Amino acid sequence: MAQDFQSYIDRIKAERPDEFVTVSHEVDPAHEITATIMKTEQEARRRPVFLFDKVKGTDFKVMSNLHASRNRLAMALGCGPREMQKKFLHAMSNPIPPREINTGPCKDVIIKGADVDMRALPQIVHHGDDGGPYITAAISFAKDPDTGIYNCAYNRLMITGKDTTSIHLTLGKHLWEFHQVAAARGEPLPVAFAIGVHPTIALGCLAIGSIDEDEVAIMGGLFGEPLEMVRCETVDLLVPAHAEMIIEGEILPGATVDEGPFGEFTGYSLGAREREVVKVKAITHRKDAVFYDMNVGHLDHMLLSTIPMEANLYRAVRSMVPSVKAVRVPSPFTCFVSIEQRLKGQGKNAIMAVLGADLYVKRVVIVDHDVDIFDERQVNWAIATRCQPERDLIVIGGARGSDLDPSTSGDDGFTSKWGVDATAKPLLSEFTPRHRFPQDVWDRIDVDKILS
Ligand SMILES: Cc1cc2nc3c(=O)[nH]c(=O)nc-3n(C[C@H](O)[C@H](O)[C@H](O)COP(=O)(O)O)c2cc1C
Numbered sequence: 001m002a003q004d005f006q007s008y009i010d011r012i013k014a015e016r017p018d019e020f021v022t023v024s025h026e027v028d029p030a031h032e033i034t035a036t037i038m039k040t041e042q043e044a045r046r047r048p049v050f051l052f053d054k055v056k057g058t059d060f061k062v063m064s065n066l067h068a069s070r071n072r073l074a075m076a077l078g079c080g081p082r083e084m085q086k087k088f089l090h091a092m093s094n095p096i097p098p099r100e101i102n103t104g105p106c107k108d109v110i111i112k113g114a115d116v117d118m119r120a121l122p123q124i125v126h127h128g129d130d131g132g133p134y135i136t137a138a139i140s141f142a143k144d145p146d147t148g149i150y151n152c153a154y155n156r157l158m159i160t161g162k163d164t165t166s167i168h169l170t171l172g173k174h175l176w177e178f179h180q181v182a183a184a185r186g187e188p189l190p191v192a193f194a195i196g197v198h199p200t201i202a203l204g205c206l207a208i209g210s211i212d213e214d215e216v217a218i219m220g221g222l223f224g225e226p227l228e229m230v231r232c233e234t235v236d237l238l239v240p241a242h243a244e245m246i247i248e249g250e251i252l253p254g255a256t257v258d259e260g261p262f263g264e265f266t267g268y269s270l271g272a273r274e275r276e277v278v279k280v281k282a283i284t285h286r287k288d289a290v291f292y293d294m295n296v297g298h299l300d301h302m303l304l305s306t307i308p309m310e311a312n313l314y315r316a317v318r319s320m321v322p323s324v325k326a327v328r329v330p331s332p333f334t335c336f337v338s339i340e341q342r343l344k345g346q347g348k349n350a351i352m353a354v355l356g357a358d359l360y361v362k363r364v365v366i367v368d369h370d371v372d373i374f375d376e377r378q379v380n381w382a383i384a385t386r387c388q389p390e391r392d393l394i395v396i397g398g399a400r401g402s403d404l405d406p407s408t409s410g411d412d413g414f415t416s417k418w419g420v421d422a423t424a425k426p427l428l429s430e431f432t433p434r435h436r437f438p439q440d441v442w443d444r445i446d447v448d449k450i451l452s
């Protein structure tokens with residue numbers, strides 16, 4: 001399968017021409033890119049991929065909103081939208097290690113040392129209150145300082161100088177842990193960022209699991225072949241050979257800079273704080289590189305992250321409750337699960353599995369398999385009619401969640417978490433029956449005839 005970004009874009013242009021919009025007039029990277037995408041979504045109810053041909057202050061074209069459609073993501077994975085979770089789980093349990101190749105298109109242009117200028121990149125300001133221009137589609141590649149196992153994640157980078165950015169490391173996540181270990185030794189942590197990648201790489205980097213699970217090999221599992229990687233110019237790391245652009249650098253030990261606020265996936269503008277600093281050592285890119293801008297805080301960002309999150313949560317619940325039916329992450333910090341409860345207590349076990357499997361989940365609701373978790377009215381109905389809060393609500397205090405949860409403001413993600421067991425007690429089969437119709441009556445009513 002082609003592992004580059006452009007050939008995937010060519011497929012969208014050929015197979016889904018209505019989903020590709022080129023903006024040929026000049027746009028201001030301050031707010032206009034994000035506002036154009038969101039106004040199109042709100043007024044025309046469309047979520048195409050956007051290519052901004054002329055962006056003030058830079059030679060790079062900017063592309064955005066690629067991931068704002070489940071169908072487009074499914075196309076990247078070569079499956080239907082309903083098969084994505086299965087495909088993701090298969091890749092997690094069948095990872096394929098990468099293959100190093102000598103060189104690749106991401107090395108067409110190599111800019112090093114004093115020639116590095118982050119100001120030559122698009123200086124995109126997304127929302128009104130943002131603290132500065134941000135790179136929102138940077139996928140970090142770094143190695144565990146002890147084990148050498150790779151870790152990948154998206155990390156927001158605020159451009160702070162000619163060769164510096166800040167980096168947001170969610171407290172307690174894997175890259176933050178690598179940095180803690182390196183910084184305690186007084187060492188910088190080498191890191192490289194890929195910008196503009198095939199959506200399979202974007203999905204793979206968001207896999208949730210142990211720090212010892214290598215996201216690069218999950219990307220291979222998703223491609224069904226090893227990810228082709230090349231060696232960086234200035235740091236000892238491998239990066240995707242076919243990326244549009246690579247930024248090489250290191251996270252400095254002990255240095256911080258003011259960062260944020262930033263309009264985030266929570267729907268809030270927040271997170272202003274002192275954060276770690278990246279010293280940029282090289283930028284390499286394709287000769288015709290398109291700069292990808294994640295339309296952060298909206299569907300481009302949200303749809304992408306929920307697929308890997310849901311796969312991991314399904315895996316976790318299934319290890320505890322084999323008869324799990326479906327898992328969904330409908331909104332930030334929230335998870336809905338349906339199970340076929342065969343034994344008393346499995347609803348509570350499902351709560352424990354979910355809260356133990358993902359740092360970000362703060363609220364989980366478990367329902368029986370007759371409730372469609374893709375319909376929030378049904379979930380609310382189950383909470384209202386099958387729950388006794390005194391008995392069915394679990395609250396865990398003093399846990400770790402997202403430092404971007406505004407309700408933990410001042411406490412940086414130190415949070416309580418809750419689970420709602422909205423399954424029927426003791427079991428659905430013994431619960432008050434739902435109203436229904438005798439099957440023979442239902443079958444003999446001919447709606448077409450009545451309406452004709
Ligand atoms: C567009 C986008 C931006 C993100 N920005 C950040 C960020 O700035 N900092 C961060 O720690 N996680 C960010 N995340 C979430 C992480 O990439 C995600 O939780 C990842 O799985 C963490 O990797 P880990 O589990 O290997 O630690 C972002 C995710 C997306 C999709």
Ligand SMILES: [Mn+2]
Nearest residue numbers: 151152174211
């Ligand atoms: Mn990881």
